[in-house]
Amino acid sequence: MKKIPLFPYSNHILPDGRTQLKIAQARHIRMVKEALISKKGFVMAMIDSEREHSEVKDVPAISTHVKVIDFNRLEGDLLGITVEGIDLLKIEQIRIEDDKLLIAECMPFSTWAPSQTTTSNQCLAQRLKQLYSSQPEMGNLYPTPLFDDMTWVCQRWLEVLPIEVKYKQMLIHQKTPNLAIRFLIKLLQDKNLNH
Incomplete structure (x- = not known):
């Protein structure tokens, strides 16, 4: 079982996907720094945009393990990062650290194998x-x-x-x-x- 920081977000990402994020809160800046130092990344959980500030229990089980592939400082003490999806993980349990950073205990979850494009699709x-x-x-x-x-x-x-x-x-x-x-x-x- 893997213990890894969890970032619920309304930008969704799956394996091999890429997205850009603006990181503002101290706990998430810590998460990104640790992800860069440890090279272990973090987990992004898909949430609906209107549930951005919802309960931990609303985080869906299947989430994407991501790595930071680029970062830069933005105006107003924001951190801009680009992440890439590595694989899927199934969240078994979530705990909350003192600074409110979420830590998930995860198990691997199978990802789809590559499949050739056909005339029908x-x-x-x-x-x-x-x-x-x-x-x-x-x-x-x-x-x-x-x-x-x-x-x-x-x-x-x-x-x-x-x-x-x-x-x-x-x-x-x-x-x-x-x-x-x-x-x-x-x-x-x-x-x-x-x-």
């Missing part, structure tokens, strides 16, 4: 390419995108789409990305995004 990769070219700040996080790996494509969609956390958790609990692929194709068609 190619639309998801195409739409993601379009999204990244229209949102360069997002696309620039991925100098070598893996558009031919449907697992990678699905995980990037699950990170950015405004889907309730309980549905994202249900999808990443699956052994393969197949259900996520079907769900995402249907969602993008329903939203008329598929042309």
Whole structure:
């Protein structure tokens, strides 16, 4: 069982994903410093944006172990960091340290194996390419995108789409990305995004 700092956040990240965070609170600055020194990273738990300040019991079980790949000082004593998802962990227990930093006891959780893009799901990769070219700040996080790996494509969609956390958790609990692929194709068609 791994003990690792926990950061519940409404920016969602899955394995191989990248996101930029602004760190303001002293406990989280300590978490980032320790993550950089120990090279052990920390765990990011997905929470819905309206639950940003909710109870510890609302943190979902499956979370992403991340490493800090870049950092810089921002105005107003903020710390800007870029993190990359390493793998999934299942949170078994959470304790709160004196400075209110959360520490999670975690077990490994299986991640989806890479899966080849096919003609039936190619639309998801195409739409993601379009999204990244229209949102360069997002696309620039991925100098070598893996558009031919449907697992990678699905995980990037699950990170950015405004889907309730309980549905994202249900999808990443699956052994393969197949259900996520079907769900995402249907969602993008329903939203008329598929042309």
